[in-house]
Amino acid sequence: MADAHFEANNVLDILRERGFVQQVTNDDRVRSQLASGRVTYYVGFDPTAPSLHVGSMVPLMAMAHLARAGHRPIAVLGGGTTMIGDPSGRSELRQVMAVEQIQANRSQIEPQVRRFLAAASDAIVVDNAEWLIPLNYLEFLRDIGRHFSVNRMLAAEAYKLRLEKGLSFIEFNYQLLQAYDFLVLWRRHGCTLQMGGDDQWGNMLAGTDLIRRLHQEDVQALTFPLIQTASGAKMGKTAAGAVWLAADRTSPFDFFQYFVNVDDRDVGRFLRLLTFLPLPEIARLEALVGAELREAKRVLAHEITAIVHGLAAADAARSAALAAFGGVAGGDRSVPTYSVTAGELQGGLKVVDLLAAAGLAASKSAARRLVEQGGVKLGDRRIASVSDTVSVSDVADEGTLLHAGKKHLRRIVRA
């Protein structure tokens, strides 16, 4: 029964060693399934924004590991389910999104997802709107809805919060739709494994149950731990908002910097989850202590940036960071730039205005505070007063770094 190739390096072991596994419906089943041949598996992504953010990296990496092991991935972009909104683990009613917005988001996200499926030549990317939109309500209730127990759904952990705060009927249907997705994928593509974040556990089980009831078929589900940083925050949240995978929302440089700045305690875990580095190598990096650990963080940042933005961008971000934080005057080309015109400089551009315009401060008031707190530096010059201005001589030909605090900077160049 077992296929030698798949048997020899069971991906389940890889996932487990790297910390991807939170819950599995049936460990032995998943293991033997993955050992006996190609498995078609799926993960869903809801296009609620024009880009995925680093929070989606865990499922994407898991998909990539399976693809590398020779299994067949299906990425479901939830154009249909997003019209409903998943209430799992949420405390508030999700805002209903415009269909056009969802479709626009979907087309932006698709290439981001595909990047992780490259190892499988026959990877499938589908939008569940394709089968959800044509659904006939009465037929759906009769054929699918009958298999769901409201009592059991209400008892689910995922709805606890919402039972106190309020759960609308539309959201209550989300689980049925996700279960139906699994059924469709099983019927069409023989998909027998669904993976997803642990908050999806209930929805995923609904799918395996549905397939068992309708077809007496034993399909599986596996969840990933929800990643929090050591300080308890959701991974990928910063002052500027989420850390996005799209380069035009989070520059490769800032993306790189996010990972250089992670908490010491997160380094090993992130290396295992978010890079493909072999475990012995990770063990070595993770064992570094004190300031040495920064080297591990640089490796982490470089690896992830390479996966998301490509090797060239990762190299550029790394050298830019070294230059910027190593004291190279004009910084490196890859530090995000902001151009000022000669006219603005002639007129005596206020540093406070520049900070706000370059995106280093949320408002002029915020910029003013930064200056007052002594956090602003233009080149080597510490800005001492909120009324300081930038003149032509302050901006070198190769650009001058404007620092807002220790970690945020822009390269100011003349237009």
Place this chain on the structure above:
RNA sequence: GGAGGGGUUCCCGAGCGGUCAAAGGGAACAGACUGUAAAUCUGUCGCCACUGGCUUCGAAGGUUCGAAUCCUUCCCCCUCCA
């Protein structure tokens, strides 16, 4: 549909006619210390203007010299009843 409770600045949560841009905590940001880490300490944390102005407390009106605080209507949420 009925009765009661509630919607406050990013989050939680005080305030219940002036002293409120609004306590406290969290998050975040800056400075010090460090290792572009953590912990700790200090400061900041609506917007604009060099101690003044403007816009905020679900929405719209109203009472008042003056409202987040009182009244009216509306929207939304929760609990119990139907």
